[in-house]
Amino acid sequence: MASDQATTPPPPPLPEIQSHDLSQVIVLHPPPVFNYFKDLFSKKFHLLKAWESPLPLHEFLTNHAHSAQAMLCSGTGPSISADIIRLLPSLRLVATTSAGLNHIDLTECRNRGISIANAGEVFSEDVADLAVGLLIDVFRKVSASDRYVRHGLWATKGDYPLGSKLGGKRIGIVGLGSIGFQVAKRLEAFGCNISYNSRKRKDFVSYPFYTNVCELAANSDVLIICCGLTEQTRHMINREVLLALGKEGVIVNIGRGAIIHEKELVQCLVQGEIGGAGLDVFENEPDVPKELFELDNVVLAPHMAVFTTESFKDLCDLMIGNLEAFFSKKPLLSPVMNE
Secondary structure, three states: OOOOOOOOOOOOOOOOOOOHHHHEEEOOOOOOHHHHHHHHHHHEEEEHHHHHHOHHHHHHHHHHHOOOOOEOOOOOOOOHHHHHOOOOOOOOOEEEEEOOOEEEHHHHHHHHHEEEEEEEEEHHHHHHHHHHHHHHHHHOHHHHHHHHOOOOOHHHHHOOOOOOOOOEEEEEEOOHHHHHHHHHHHHHHHHOOOEEEOOOOOOOOOOOOOOOHHHHHHHHOOEOOOOOOOOOOOOOHHHHHHHHHHOOOOEOEEEEEEEOOHHHHHHHHOOOOOEEEEEEEOOOOOEEEEHHHHOOOOEEOOOOOOOOOOHHHHHHHHHHHHHHHHHHHOOOOOOOHHH
16 A cells, blocks of 8 residues: 655755856966876866966966966976966965975065965875885895896896895984984884984984084985975085995985986996985986986986875875865965965
8 A cells, every 4th residue: 555655855956066166276287196186176176277278378377367366286397486476466375285395486475475385294204215215225226136037137147246234324314304304213213323414403303413414424324315405405415425425325315306416426326436326306307317227226216205195195185175274264284384
């Protein structure tokens, strides 16, 4: 028998949010996180995608000069120069998916009252992991011995040459910020002795502090570059520093390529004036000096220290949170510079 109770009709579907109803965010070039989580941004914001526009960049920016208040960028895209910023008089936030800020004209942002948010400490642990991984690879010859096996040389030439122990090594960290501190913690667990150079002495650690990076190199078996790229740090690691590190010394760079004078580094490696290198970053990416390809004491990575699923998801959440906070007139989650 049919029921006498009336059937409750389903609720009407919610109206679909149109892109023009969302807050606008200008993007000059897709940041790497878009390869995996672009849809999460598109659902929250109306993305003004300069790279998809047929217009020249200056015309595209001029068209959005009075509507775009926020920009999303990365260290791999075009620099956010003073010229670009001046074309966007309504801009009030630059959110970058990188920890470094060398691609943004900070002076122009400060003069125009533009806030900046970056990746904060999202990447610190994964970058530190890769720094240690590169160092172990150089000392224990992991990549080089892998090639040795794959090329059939184990069977024809016998055992691979000896590597070097990590424990007990003197580690000099250049830049004891969030990443540098995570590197130090990891290497302490291996029994290494930590020293550092930074803009100022850190009260929360007891590691020996060197004001001069050349002196740090002279008292280290390994230099690990963890600082940001500024005019002061560009080419800071030059031939003098590398020679102070010495013939057995190893350098690892997970900061920015131009912190090291790349031509002088290549020369020192080719001539055997330092012991080896683990490099995730380069001065003119993605171009890498071809002289490094033949050196078994050099380990190369394609600027991938932050490339983990976990880091990118955390980064996505942080960037969306920063943008939502900005449009809601709330404090940014990872501010670098506030207006």
